[in-house]
Amino acid sequence: MTAQPALSQLQITPASDTDNLRVVVIGGGPVGARAAGALADKGLSVTLLSTETFAPYNRVKLTPLLAGDVQFGQILAPEVSAPRANLDLRTGLRVTQILRDQHLARTADGQLWPYDKLVIATGSRAFIPGIQGRDLPGVFTFRSAEDAQALLARSISARRIVVIGGGLLGLEAARGMQRRQAHVTVVEHEGRVMPRQLDTTAGALLGQKITDLGVDLRTGVAVRAIAGETRVEEVHLADGTVLPCDTVIVCTGVRANTGLARDAKLPFSRGIFVDDTMCTGDPDIYAIGECAEHNGVVHGLVGPGFEQADIAVDNILGGNSSYRGSLPATKLKVIGAEVFSIGPIEQLDDDPSVRSHVWEKNGVYRRIFLRTGKLVGAIAVGGWSQSSRVQSAIAQGAPALPWMVFRFRRDGMLWGDDAEDISAMPDAATVCNCTGVSCGRLRDAMKAGANSVETLGQATGAGNVCGSCLPLLEELVSAGGPPKPVRLYRAILALSGIAAMAAMVLALAPRIPFPQSYDAESLRVWLWQDNITRQWTGFTLLGLTLAAMIIGLRKRLRITDRLGSYDGWRLAHIAIGAATAAALIIHTGLRAGSNLNLMLFMFFALTLVMGAVAGLATGGDHALRARRIGSARKPARRLPTWLHILAVWPLPVLILAHVLASYAF
Ligand SMILES: Cc1cc2nc3c(=O)[nH]c(=O)nc-3n(C[C@H](O)[C@H](O)[C@H](O)COP(=O)(O)OP(=O)(O)OC[C@H]3O[C@@H](n4cnc5c(N)ncnc54)[C@H](O)[C@@H]3O)c2cc1C
Incomplete structure (x- = not known):
């Protein structure tokens, strides 16, 4: 698409079908680049107009750039890097006006760019509060490649740096500059970092880790002024402290670039208003990324922006996608410390209807937030291998069941055993926060031939933004795709088969009648009319039931973790289950009785039948894995396992009542 010289010379004819649409994207940040790349991939004629003179790049990677870990060439946005005939990339061009009636965008050099659909992705700019001395030479912001370039140049001479703002960006800037051997002080006016x-x-724990790494941290104090004769020399704090310095980096938040929308009379507030299709008040104009406001929320992370870009692209292409909002999720290394945060933590912390549980050990801190039993937020400092799973549970509104909460409070884990293994992650679990790539999508890419972290990244985009999910990708690659079967699956199948037969007898066989006449030699008399034998069989049944329950609980609560493998205990559980079915037949003669006894018998039978079915499903599932013709991603054992567990719950009370009643009468 070429620019037009003047408005009067233009004859704009709207494109008649989607294939011929001309799309102009304003803003070459990560979100604009993603939308432009995706639209060009679909064959549309796309023009990307960007104020920055640099080729579009991954803004998130400015921190490693500042720290000297990567070169600029390594952080270019891959979506628009390759030249394409239908993608016209213009850098160093600011859009100054949107002429909605004529479907034109005007750039600062006076050129006019016709569009059928316009995408505004103008992002944010650094916000500098009205601190005295903020215009002195030596005061920097950290938002763009230009800022990073200026800071890099400055880092050669900078010796003492004050970073104003202890949020995500301030800490990232501090890390970058500290790696350049400067003395760094971070000042945060709230009582903690990353509030x-x-x-x-x-916040306190992360603050401690940051301090341990040599950064001077001042929280709970505001900056009063930046002082110096001709350049920055000091920062004055509200408590009277004076921090000598030669460089100040202001990281006090961002403001959405809404000026174009305001001038074009599009509705806006903190961001440009968009509906669920990412459309602004004008049906031919979309807004995405940090400049967009959806349902009162303006996101400051790249992941939600990518989700919005995908929605807008689909709708421009004639689709019918709806954006339902994004969960704010941060998973990154802040100055070497792993930090995970999901959900609106500030609001959750103040909400009386939200309950929270904490686990803390050896400098690792985790907290989960529950509303009406469902996970709604979580925090971790110091790493949490289950964070992806937590994220997907929160996204799906999954409940945290009582034993999960119990286990969390004890071990800091919501799921037991192999839950940390990426091969056990559900398909829906988000692996890459920035791009929203799920485990299922990665598995599909692996099936299609991606067999390294690089090729997975190329196929899905995962790991290409902040890079914090790269260890998970490595794990997935080394796990080698499909989940492996457990060692003892044949024994599980065989024992479950026996248990199933016993359970079937229990459920379906006719009751064994009492003998018509008393015969002391009769087995039936001995079994069911001799009080002592009845007690023996009853207590054997009770013992077996308790043993099976304790072993079952072991899985949920990870009791006796050190006593043998999980597979062995599972086998023991099934064997005891089969023995329990036999003991129940012997104890009752299949006569269910009435009232309390009938209930007890029914729950016993249901527990045993469902347990046997779950065992068969588990064994079968692993047999399929062994033959590589299936996987346990949506295992058929879930429903019978749950019914098995539910049927167990009333048993202790019913058994107790039965024992008491037997002795009382
Ligand atoms: C150092 C740093 C580290 C970060 N780390 C993380 C992280 O770890 N995880 C995370 O999720 N997020 C992180 N972020 C935030 C993330 O970078 C932003 O959420 C993301 O860049 C937003 O993308 P965007 O395309 O919406 O806006 P932007 O990236 O702001 O891009 C907007 C672009 O539009 C251009 N533009 C503006 N007005 C015009 C105009 N009138 N005409 C033409 N062009 C215009 C701007 O110059 C800019 O290039 C970080 C940000 C920074 C600065």
């Missing part, structure tokens, strides 16, 4: 993502304890 939007962390609670007081987590």
